[in-house]
Amino acid sequence: MKNLKKTLAMISSVVVAGSMFAACGDSGSNSDATQAPADNGAATEAPADNGETPADNGDATEAPADNGDSASGDKLTVLCWNTDDINPMIENFCASTGHSADEFNVKSFGCGGGQAAENYDAYLSDASNDADIMFVEADWALKYINDDSAETGTKALSDIGFSDSDYGDLYDYTLEIGKSSSGVQKGLSWQAAAGGFCYRADLAEQYLGVTSPDDMQAMVSDWDKFVDTAAKVQEASGGQTALTSTLGGVWQVFSAARSTPWVKDNKLQLDDNCRKYIDLAKQMYDNGYVVKDLTQWGDGWLAAGTTDSTMGYFVSTWGFGDTILTAAAGGEGGATYGNWKCIVGPQAFYWGGTWLTVANRNNNADLTKEFIAYFTTNAEGAESYANFKGEYVSNKAAMANVINAYEGLGVLDGQNHFQVLNTVADGINMSGAITEYDSSVKQSFNDAVIAYCQGTYGSADETIDAFVDMVAGNHPDLDYSDFE
Amino acid sequence: MASGSNGKIRSISYARYGYIFILPFFIVYAIFQVYPLLNTFYLSTQSNGSVVTESVGLQNFAAILSGSGGRAFKAVHENFIRVMGNTLILWFGNFIPQIVLSLLLAAWFTDAFLKIKGKGFYKIVMYMPNIITAASVAALFVMLFADSQFGAINKMLMNMHILDAPKNFVTGQTTSRVIIMFIQTWMWFGNTTIMLMSGIMGINPSLFEAANIDGATPTQQFFQITIPLLRPIMLYTMVTSMIGGLQMFDMPYLFNMGTAQNRHTETIAVFIYNHFHNLKPNYGYSGASSVILFIVTAVLGGICFIFNKDDDPKAKERRSSKAALKSKLGGL
Numbered sequence: 068m069k070n071l072k073k074t075l076a077m078i079s080s081v082v083v084a085g086s087m088f089a090a091c092g093d094s095g096s097n098s099d100a101t102q103a104p105a106d107n108g109a110a111t112e113a114p115a116d117n118g119e120t121p122a123d124n125g126d127a128t129e130a131p132a133d134n135g136d137s138a139s140g141d142k143l144t145v146l147c148w149n150t151d152d153i154n155p156m157i158e159n160f161c162a163s164t165g166h167s168a169d170e171f172n173v174k175s176f177g178c179g180g181g182q183a184a185e186n187y188d189a190y191l192s193d194a195s196n197d198a199d200i201m202f203v204e205a206d207w208a209l210k211y212i213n214d215d216s217a218e219t220g221t222k223a224l225s226d227i228g229f230s231d232s233d234y235g236d237l238y239d240y241t242l243e244i245g246k247s248s249s250g251v252q253k254g255l256s257w258q259a260a261a262g263g264f265c266y267r268a269d270l271a272e273q274y275l276g277v278t279s280p281d282d283m284q285a286m287v288s289d290w291d292k293f294v295d296t297a298a299k300v301q302e303a304s305g306g307q308t309a310l311t312s313t314l315g316g317v318w319q320v321f322s323a324a325r326s327t328p329w330v331k332d333n334k335l336q337l338d339d340n341c342r343k344y345i346d347l348a349k350q351m352y353d354n355g356y357v358v359k360d361l362t363q364w365g366d367g368w369l370a371a372g373t374t375d376s377t378m379g380y381f382v383s384t385w386g387f388g389d390t391i392l393t394a395a396a397g398g399e400g401g402a403t404y405g406n407w408k409c410i411v412g413p414q415a416f417y418w419g420g421t422w423l424t425v426a427n428r429n430n431n432a433d434l435t436k437e438f439i440a441y442f443t444t445n446a447e448g449a450e451s452y453a454n455f456k457g458e459y460v461s462n463k464a465a466m467a468n469v470i471n472a473y474e475g476l477g478v479l480d481g482q483n484h485f486q487v488l489n490t491v492a493d494g495i496n497m498s499g500a501i502t503e504y505d506s507s508v509k510q511s512f513n514d515a516v517i518a519y520c521q522g523t524y525g526s527a528d529e530t531i532d533a534f535v536d537m538v539a540g541n542h543p544d545l546d547y548s549d550f551e
Numbered sequence: 552m553a554s555g556s557n558g559k560i561r562s563i564s565y566a567r568y569g570y571i572f573i574l575p576f577f578i579v580y581a582i583f584q585v586y587p588l589l590n591t592f593y594l595s596t597q598s599n600g601s602v603v604t605e606s607v608g609l610q611n612f613a614a615i616l617s618g619s620g621g622r623a624f625k626a627v628h629e630n631f632i633r634v635m636g637n638t639l640i641l642w643f644g645n646f647i648p649q650i651v652l653s654l655l656l657a658a659w660f661t662d663a664f665l666k667i668k669g670k671g672f673y674k675i676v677m678y679m680p681n682i683i684t685a686a687s688v689a690a691l692f693v694m695l696f697a698d699s700q701f702g703a704i705n706k707m708l709m710n711m712h713i714l715d716a717p718k719n720f721v722t723g724q725t726t727s728r729v730i731i732m733f734i735q736t737w738m739w740f741g742n743t744t745i746m747l748m749s750g751i752m753g754i755n756p757s758l759f760e761a762a763n764i765d766g767a768t769p770t771q772q773f774f775q776i777t778i779p780l781l782r783p784i785m786l787y788t789m790v791t792s793m794i795g796g797l798q799m800f801d802m803p804y805l806f807n808m809g810t811a812q813n814r815h816t817e818t819i820a821v822f823i824y825n826h827f828h829n830l831k832p833n834y835g836y837s838g839a840s841s842v843i844l845f846i847v848t849a850v851l852g853g854i855c856f857i858f859n860k861d862d863d864p865k866a867k868e869r870r871s872s873k874a875a876l877k878s879k880l881g882g883l
Contacts, residue, residue, distance in 0.1 A: 182828075184830075185828060207830065210830075358699075360698050360699035360700060360717045360719070361699050362698070362699075365697070365698070365699065366694065366697040366699060366701050366702060367697065367699040367700070367701030367702075370701055503830075504830065504831075506830055507829065507830040507831075518814075521719070521722070535622065535626075536622075536625075536626040536629065537626070539622045539623040539625070539626035539627070540623070540626035540627050540629075540630045541826075541829055541830070541831075541833070542600055542623070542829075542830075542831060543599045543600055543614070543623040543624070543627065543833065543836070544598075544599060544600035544601055544623075544831070545600075545623070547621075547622040547623065550622070551622065
């Protein structure tokens with residue numbers, strides 16, 4: 068009985084965590100997963116040019132494209148953690164190229180992105196399980212990208228027919244994250260998750276006298292100015308309004324704007340930018356430049372956007388819909404809907420995104436290449452998908468067309484935020500700053516800094532010490548000699 | 552004891568069918584219980600992080616228990632001490648109120664002179680919290696006690712002018728612990744009450760009648776009859792609660808804001824889980840701390856038994872007469 072309860076608790080905790088991660092994916096809801104079979108069905112019906120197939124084609128496509136079947140080596144097996152992305156991708160790919168959804172075998176683990184690696188390892192530990200493409204997230208992409216082993220490793224993209232000249236149209240940072248430590252391109256992202264700073268234009272005018280996004284950008288163009296502006300807002304509003312909602316958002320920017328990796332030569336390192344963040348975070352927290360009691364994704368985080376308690380959020384490409392900004396405005400027609408504007412903010416940053424890698428046991432190189440290329444290097448395909456899913460894709464040429472045709476977003480009062488994000492995406496430089504330890508180290512650092520802000524630690528040095536202890540507790544095989 | 556006549560009986564024994572019928576259980580037990588158990592001992596001697604197949608002997612135990620030999624060892628040692636402390640605090644904090652409350656309720660509900668109406672209803676209501684899944688309870692309490700001014704309790708207390716600013720119920724040290732203790736008590740007191748009630752109802756009613764006739768007060772009856780005779784059930788409750796308490800996982804794991812664990816409520820089970828599911832899995836630490844937990848549980852369980860030894864003179868007599876009988880038989 069007790070064990071049963073524990074098992075249930077564990078399952079439900081995974082589900083709870085999973086639904087949280089699902090929120091970061093895109094505006095898609097969890098119900099997408101349940102629609103999966105329906106989507107596949109629609110996709111199989113889409114290509115009308117199945118001339119050679121027999122008349123009873125309809126029945127054949129309706130036969131379930133059985134997932135998880137280890138004998139489906141001839142199908143393109145895609146490993147992913149949910150079907151929010153893969154289903155629309157297959158649908159769009161098949162509709163445009165004439166392939167059938169039957170050629171795909173989606174192995175979705177129905178978990179959060181953070182738990183995907185664990186599930187992949189379990190799945191890959193059985194050598195008879197097929198795997199062609201693996202979805203990976205930036206935080207742990209290197210676990211697979213740096214792995215060359217036959218069991219769990221990944222192939223260089225050049226092995227399936229890509230060449231360096233293919234990547235010219237892709238945003239640099241998406242390429243950097245897909246490179247192994249030795250510089251081999253092993254992953255490509257079809258998304259560019261560049262982020263900007265969204266602020267309340269009406270409050271900016273009231274407190275700062277700012278009327279255009281350009282003027283606002285000038286007031287927050289670096290962190291010193293950002294803090295000065297926050298102080299002005301604080302003063303003008305009588306302490307009622309904070310420039311940005313949570314430190315979580317600020318940290319998202321800082322963590323994606325590091326120049327040194329967390330771990331180099333097996334040694335833990337602390338970027339100067341992060342040292343700066345400790346003091347900045349404390350200053351912003353103590354002075355009320357963020358709403359003190361809110362946490363990112365926590366209760367009330369988005370609700371604060373409908374009140375005057377905060378005037379800004381850091382938002383990434385996928386967050387303009389109901390995931391962050393529109394929800395913060397109270398939904399369409401909500402209290403502050405249409406009062407927002409988007410600017411680059413203090414630093415160019417990316418937040419999220421999924422990369423496609425090729426499993427070493429791939430036995431379907433042609434279709435793998437066609438599929439990956441369609442969403443990344445193939446500008447037409449990427450543009451088609453961008454319009455189909457409303458996604459900000461990583462292909463610049465595709466995006467240029469999308470941006471030109473874009474009519475603006477309601478919550479931003481018709482501003483074309485894609486233009487802003489395009490500048491950001493070009494400015495992101497993640498060269499060499501990604502390690503396989505990122506997700507865990509970042510979390511520890513953020514925990515330590517928040518504890519410092521809340522008064523657990525007395526000084527920045529103590530905070531760093533606590534941070535190193537947290538990492539050391541998690542990763543005993545790293546070298547901590549720089550912090551002795 | 553074997554004698555010639557038994558040989559014949561054995562030849563028509565159906566025992567082997569019995570063995571075949573219980574075999575499935577033992578197979579499942581061996582695969583899902585014995586093997587993982589033994590594997591835990593094996594894992595406790597393996598290395599951590601990137602390379603997990605290297606044998607390191609007792610280094611994990613040394614790291615966890617002493618912490619000497621580098622920053623990583625020191626960190627894991629300090630964490631272990633911290634989570635061990637958390638576990639004990641959380642267990643004591645929910646066991647003591649739980650047992651007091653349950654005893655009181657059990658005594659009232661079984662008292663023949665109180666004549667409480669709707670006992671069945673109360674039993675169901677008391678047991679109810681235990682039926683709700685831990686995840687729902689955790690989600691409910693996180694929502695109620697959310698740290699910001701948007702949390703229900705915070706908002707209520709602020710509107711009533713008890714608090715000036717929102718309190719960090721979920722992340723604060725004392726508040727988060729007290730809330731988890733409360734949830735555990737709330738969820739499990741019904742279970743314990745019913746257990747103790749069955750224990751009390753198992754006591755011979757003539758004892759209470761006799762005590763009544765002799766003029767004993769209800770308090771005297773409770774302390775002189777109920778408590779002493781309830782000892783075996785109390786021991787059982789204590790041991791199961793202790794094992795459950797030391798392995799407490801669900802609430803501490805689920806009661807937090809977001810994915811980060813609250814360091815003040817991280818228990819040993821959460822610690823084991825986290826190391827096992829680390830980005831670079833620390834199987835060695837997980838295994839070693841599981842083994843340590845196993846030893847601690849065994850020792851504490853043993854202590855419970857020693858303290859609760861039946862020292863009733865009659866039982867002693869029975870035991871000694873049994874022993875005498877045995878030795879007699881042995882002598883024959």
